[in-house]
Amino acid sequence: MNPTLQTLAVTLGILFTLLHVAAVLIWVERRLLALLQDRLGPNRAGPLGLFIIVADVIKIFTKEDWIPPFADRPLYVIAPAIILLTALVGFTIVPVGPGMVVLDLNIGILFFLAFSSLGIYSTVLAGWASNSKYALIGGLRMAAQMFSYEVFMGLSLMGVVILAGSLNLSEIVEAQRGMWFVLPQFLGFVIFLLAGLAETHRLPFDLPEAESELVAGFHTEYSSMKFGIFFVGEYIGLTLIAAMIVTLFFGGWLGPAWIPAPLVFCFKTFAFILFFILMRAAIPRPRFDQMLSWGWKYLLPLALINLIATGALVLIRAD
């Protein structure tokens, strides 16, 4: 096949898959949570309730697209667009197979960190522009949470960078042919997992939108597809974190030779998404101040110790 056409197919294929994963996750999450909580979940529309996705999409598009008269209109409209944009663009550096990547950057990890932190503008702007008290508190909480967990998110990945000697994600995957980095970097993996969950404000770290305290937090005043975009953006952010965990710690697309590499990658990523949903069902939400001080007091020093130990061990081995 023509290499240009092939690249184009991969590029649009990744985008197409991502958007559909986000839609299907609505159903997967509801069914799985129901299973874990000993109830049925959506099971009426279509086989296994799968058509609930179609019903949801139709419903959300025909709801009133209400822009509050007291809101800051331009910011209010831009805010949901930012979360989807940053989550989707952050995915461009993830290699789904050998050579199958939209943008093969040599600073891949930095690109990912940059875009995952740009996502904060979405929630903070949404909270501010809504001009509603619950939304404001949600936006502020998101800012503080992101600030606290962003600090050691990058730090927890530097152990992997030391081992692989590169910031390029394809090279990091290749460096894991002998052993997945989750074994030498288990501490880094756990810290990155927690920081990733906090960044995507997923349960149990969904303090910016804690329903029982803040109604819906930063998207209290949002309706229609603007609200829907926040949800899709959250699911894609979750997929991005799962994909990054797989790429950095679980050998990316490396697997048995008889399974196509992208399938291996999708399988591993999906396993992590299911794990995140399980976490949502299993762990209660921490208190806000507990969560912040936990990050600064324990996870940040742990990430530093992990980095220094990794550096020392690598240098001792090289001698």
Place this chain on the structure above:
Amino acid sequence: MEGTQYWPFLVYVGAVLVVIVGQLLLSHLLGERHRDRVTGEPYESGIAPTGSARLRFSIKFFLIAILFVIFDLELVFIFAWAIAIHELGWTGFWGAMVFTAILAVGLIYEWRMGSLDWISRRSPAPRETAVRPAP
């Protein structure tokens, strides 16, 4: 890999923008419109809102942001060390250790000063002295 291709990235971002703008436009066109007595009021769980939402908020949020700026800037230097660890060898390692030690001292100082606690231990929160209505 030399000669990274950038055009797929531009195509991707273009497609993403089309999807986002399309979704926003479609919902704007399809959605119903109505006006009611309290449609234009912020949602506060059914209670009539009082005052604006441009409130003063806790200084702690600001403090966390300052801490973030300080620590994140310092950590960027560690990124540079991590990528060049083999070239820098033990000299670079001890350099990074000194740097990390300074960072750790800063963190311990913040911890001792109580900046990492939402409720400060040094200045106890004022006791609630509000007069309760008689039962």
